Amino acid sequence: MNRFDYVRAGTVAEAVQAFAAGPDARFIAGGTNLVDLMKYDVERPGRLVDITRLPLAEIEEHDGGLRIGALVTNANVAYDARVRERYPLLANAILAGASAQLRNAASTGGNLLQRTRCYYFYDTATPCNKRIPGSGCPAIQGLNRIHAIFGASESCIATHPSDMCVALAALEAVVRVSGPEGERSIAFSDFHRLPGDTPEVDTTLKPGEIVVSVDLPERGFASNFTYLKLRDRLSYAFALVSVAAGFEFDGETVKTARLALGGVAHKPWRNREAEALLQGKPATRETFQAAADLIVAEAKPQSENGFKVELARRAIVRGLEQAAAGTPQSLSDKRIQ
Incomplete structure (x- = not known):
């Protein structure tokens, strides 16, 4: 693992400022994806901005729906009584993913921001356009049983791994973010990208932006869902x-x-x-x-x-x-x- 600076932010503004001031900075909360990638030498951040102290760990009523803070753990979302009653599709999707230990650590924002990946992405001995743009995609001519059947490109055929995000897409959630230019909202369908010629870019976040919350609409398909x-x-x-x-x-x-x-495309x-x-x-x-x-x-x-x-x-x-x-x-x- 490479050497890096570590900063703990107390507010969203401090987190954004610390990110902008650091070389190759990354936000870290539960770390269930980022720490793995650092251990494998796939990610080499120059600075980690710890956001676990930010006031973003609540689930609140909002415009007839729910606002889920970016630091609410996957487990707390899945077992929240309001989510289970009004958005059981989301609760079931979360409980279908990962393990209980990971769900207790992984955050809502981190789930959205986990890397779209395959085994070639983890293997630094092989080329990968997501790791090193322009190096190639060995999966196209190699082992591709788990890979995409929709929306792929000549640059990447990896699939998005999240279960939570599939449910959020069906619910038409909204992602609220904050950054150097202030706050903005992103429709969930626009948050993740298809690979195109730049598969190294997974989302439509602008540099330095941080996920603040995920907003669920009033309509949650509480009776007829799966x-x-x-x-x-x-x-x-x-x-x-x-x-x-x-x-x-x-x-x-x-x-x-x-x-x-889910499991069929880059998003x-x-x-x-x-x-x-x-x-x-x-x-x-x-x-x-x-x-x-x-x-x-x-x-x-x-x-x-x-x-x-x-x-x-x-x-x-x-x-x-x-x-x-x-x-x-x-x-x-x-x-x-």
Whole structure:
């Protein structure tokens, strides 16, 4: 691990100032991703700005929804009574990810800012455009079973690892940030980037900006939702495909539909055309299959992950059926319901 300066900030303004004054500075809270990357010599910050003392560890009522401070742990979000009652999709997604120990340490802001990555990113003996821009992407011609089938580029085919973020995408949360130019809000769909020619840049944050909170809207799909996660083992594994789905109904007809996928792209993946297709239709298997077919028609698999296309299609149909029936995927019995 390289040598670095360490600064502990007491306010958001102090954190922003300390970040701007340091060489290759990084904010650190729970450190569940950053510390790993430093140990592997992937990240070499010149300064760590400790933000754990900032007043950002509360969940508060806000404009009919909830405002989750950036330093609220994943566990505290998942077990908060208001989140469980009004946004169970988010609670279930969090509990499907990582381990209890990590959820107790990882922060909300840190979850949003964890690096989109694959095993080549961690291996400093191999090229990686995310580590060293322009060095190449060995995954494209190499081991790519877990990689993206949507939104990839010739520069990077890694997938975003978060479960929380897939649910936040479906809920259409808003990220509030602060930086040298003041505060601003970012729609969740605009917060993470596709790789394009600059895969080393994961988010749309400006230099020196810090995540302050995540704001949840009033509508949370409390009755008709699911988070379905398909993975190689039943715990402590990233998703091969995950589905966050929520419905509102007008009688037997879909009034509002939200759908986001994880494990398939460089960011949580939404298809607005598929959501529009569901609206005004009966909640039938045929309707759900049409939406799934529309989504996977855009898939561009790699040499080893073609199975993800059919896996995604089936997962979408199953997830929509669970959400429509109000029978979300069980967290205690992880067999597909």
